[in-house]
Amino acid sequence: MLRVYNTLSHKKEDFQTLEPNVVKMYVCGPTVYSDAHIGHAMSAIVFDVARRYLEYRGYQVRFVMNFTDVDDKIINRANKLGVDPQALAESYIVAFRKHLEDLNVLPATVNPRATQTMDKIQSMIQGLIEKGFAYPARNGDVYFRVTHDPNYGKLSGRKIEDMQAGSRIEVEEEKEHPMDFAVWKAAKPGEPAWDSPWGKGRPGWHIECSAMNLAILGEQIDIHGGGNDLVFPHHENEIAQTECFTGKQFARYWMHNGMLQLQGEKMSKSLGNLVTIDDFLSRHEADALRMMVLNGSYRAPLSYSDGIMDAAERGLDRLRSGLKPASTSASGAPTDVRLALDKQAEATQQTFIEAMDDDFNSSGGLAGLFELVRTVNTARDAGASSAELNPAQDTLRTLTGVLGLRLGEKKASGGDADKFISLLVEVRTEMRKQKLWGMSDLVRDRLKELGVSIEDSKDGTTWHW
RNA sequence: GGCGUCGUGGCCAAGCGGCAAGGCAAGGGUCUGCAAAACCCUCAUCACGGGUUCAAAUCCCGUCGACGCCUCCA
Numbered sequence: 001m002l003r004v005y006n007t008l009s010h011k012k013e014d015f016q017t018l019e020p021n022v023v024k025m026y027v028c029g030p031t032v033y034s035d036a037h038i039g040h041a042m043s044a045i046v047f048d049v050a051r052r053y054l055e056y057r058g059y060q061v062r063f064v065m066n067f068t069d070v071d072d073k074i075i076n077r078a079n080k081l082g083v084d085p086q087a088l089a090e091s092y093i094v095a096f097r098k099h100l101e102d103l104n105v106l107p108a109t110v111n112p113r114a115t116q117t118m119d120k121i122q123s124m125i126q127g128l129i130e131k132g133f134a135y136p137a138r139n140g141d142v143y144f145r146v147t148h149d150p151n152y153g154k155l156s157g158r159k160i161e162d163m164q165a166g167s168r169i170e171v172e173e174e175k176e177h178p179m180d181f182a183v184w185k186a187a188k189p190g191e192p193a194w195d196s197p198w199g200k201g202r203p204g205w206h207i208e209c210s211a212m213n214l215a216i217l218g219e220q221i222d223i224h225g226g227g228n229d230l231v232f233p234h235h236e237n238e239i240a241q242t243e244c245f246t247g248k249q250f251a252r253y254w255m256h257n258g259m260l261q262l263q264g265e266k267m268s269k270s271l272g273n274l275v276t277i278d279d280f281l282s283r284h285e286a287d288a289l290r291m292m293v294l295n296g297s298y299r300a301p302l303s304y305s306d307g308i309m310d311a312a313e314r315g316l317d318r319l320r321s322g323l324k325p326a327s328t329s330a331s332g333a334p335t336d337v338r339l340a341l342d343k344q345a346e347a348t349q350q351t352f353i354e355a356m357d358d359d360f361n362s363s364g365g366l367a368g369l370f371e372l373v374r375t376v377n378t379a380r381d382a383g384a385s386s387a388e389l390n391p392a393q394d395t396l397r398t399l400t401g402v403l404g405l406r407l408g409e410k411k412a413s414g415g416d417a418d419k420f421i422s423l424l425v426e427v428r429t430e431m432r433k434q435k436l437w438g439m440s441d442l443v444r445d446r447l448k449e450l451g452v453s454i455e456d457s458k459d460g461t462t463w464h465w
Numbered sequence: 466g467g468c469g470u471c472g473u474g475g476c477c478a479a480g481c482g483g484c485a486a487g488g489c490a491a492g493g494g495u496c497u498g499c500a501a502a503a504c505c506c507u508c509a510u511c512a513c514g515g516g517u518u519c520a521a522a523u524c525c526c527g528u529c530g531a532c533g534c535c536u537c538c539a
Contacts, residue, residue: 010469030539043539073537153468158535162467205537227539228470234538258470259533268538295477295488299470301532303477311477311489318488321503351486355479364479367487377503381496437498444500455501462502 002057004223005299005359007231007254008155012359017222018252023054023061024217026251028209028226028234029111031068032092033077037274038289038304039227039260039267040096041103045290046257046298047225048105048404053356056402065108066212067093070115070202075191085192086115099277103286104404110216114208118194121203121211124245125183125196133244137174140186140199146179149240155254156232181237183207206237213242213250224251228299229266231256258301267304275304287405288313294362294403315366320407322373322396326386328459333384341384344375345392352399362403372396421452425463432456 002015017023027047030040047065054061069089078085093113100107114121125142128134133149136142146152146160153159160179182204187193193200203211213221219242226235235254242250259266262273280289291312296302333341348368355364376392400407428443444454447463454463 007469028539031537036539040539046539071537156534157468159467162535225539228533229538230534231469232534233536257539259539261532264532266533266538270537291488292477297478300478301470305476307489308477314490315477315488317502324502355486361479363477363488364486367479370487374504378505381504432498435498441499448501453501456497456499457502 002054002357003359004253004255006252007228007256013253015253017059018220021059023059023223024064024221025051025054025061025223025225026064026066026209026213026217026221027108027224028230029065029067030092030096031071031073032089032096033071033074034092034269035276035278036092036096036099037267037269037276038280039274041099041277041280041289042260042293042302043227043257044100044105045103045293045404047255049290049294049298049362050223050225050255050360051106052402052404053360057353061109062217063106063108064110064112064212064216066209067096067111067113068205068208069093069113070192070208071205079190099281102281103277103289104406106404112212112216114203114212117208117211117215118203120215121207122194122196124207124211124214124241125198127245128183128241131244133241134183135176136184136198139174140201141174141182142184142198142204143175143180144183144237144241145176146181146240147177149244151243152240153236155236155239158232158236181206181233183241206234207241209234210238210242210245213238214246219246219248219250221251223253223255225255225257228256228258257298261301261303264303266301284309284313285316287316287407290404291316294366294405296363298360298362315370316405316407319369319373319396319400319405322376323393323407324380326380326384326389327457330380330383330385333379333382333388337379337382337384338388341375341379341388341392344372345395348372349395349399352402356402365399365403369396369399421447421463425454425461428454429461 003012004015005012025047027043030036051061051063067089069086074085074089078088081088125134128144129136129142132145134142134144160177184196184198184201184207185204186199186201192202194202224235224238239250261267262275265271265273267274288309289312292304292308293302295312295315348371351368351371352365355361355368358364372392372395376389376396379392380389397407424443424447428440431440431443447454451465452463453465454461
């Protein structure tokens, strides 16, 4: 039985879907106004793993990730650069899509955009006004009436009174209550604007997610995800709008990932302490970032550092070691070794499911995989043939695949250099045959300095970057 | 100030009432011409102080500390 930690109840709950075998899942994507950083990547990876695991467990997942492509930040940035806000947003959407692909994040079933959901946004606002949950103000904005929602604050555990006390919000004259928030914003001259019953304007920050959910997944969904910095106000307001509009419970499970930190602080655009996805991928393989995320708990904050990346990359190598083929001289492993291998493959699968069923405990799942790796390697050393190794290696491949790891051969980034390296290695093999150890070691050491590792074995010599 | 998450070996980290998973690093060994890889062995009583229990890293109370949110943010 899968259990999922629900921010709404602060507990792990049994996972039950609205419809049998179907999961309706919505994850908040980025507001596209600048280069995405690895914190965004972490969030995408976390929910990609959840999605892959749900599919592995037999669910059909309708996975929606939105792009918020109209927003103050986008407008400001576009004005600064002197470009069209829509064009700016579009370029970042293209870039982000490419990043997701590079990071092996499965494509969403749908990627809706705020600007393409305008009808639904407006009909929702209209509905909220009719029900008394929203009101147009004299300045052309439309505000959500917080005090009319008895459940307001249930996700973040805040009370309207508490927030008022510590509030640093500038109180808009036009608001009935300081905590009321805009569902529609009147356009200033030169800003992107859409016609509406309340005058030209654009959606407020939270309404677009409510509307996109409604338009694509319906009134009720199973899982709503995002970074935990979105709990308040974004998700709180989303719940308020949607539930007041439909009169039904919106999302059953709210999942939030912890923040990626750099030197003890949240990595964020405003703090400027970030590593962009481009930066990261120019120095590491995509699997390494995923490995780093998988090694921890998705809800806990994660500190990015060279040390942690190093460990992630070594761990990746270790997983890969389990997939290496049988020795060409393999003549079959002893019975006890073969039995142990089968048994471990079985045990690993079980451990994996138990761990992942417990709120996607990837680190626990990984532990089982490492044990399988050791058993496979032991069997290979004991002379297991590829036929004997195959079933266990298939299990390993399947389960690492569920985590979204590709474990491909390390890229021979050298391009043209590769064939020269191969030549060098070939020559070295000849030297070794003639027992010219000094020369062979020199070649090996010098290549090592250049980033090329050589491994000699009974089956011959292999090398990799 | 309010709300919330958390504090496990040198580092990352699982465990959530019954002898402390796993990875990285380190040390010793097997293998190897020597290495590397692989394999074997070694390496913690769980921030602190009380309490509950036959039994607590795991539950309760308190202290200290970290981080997030309360303003745009994955």
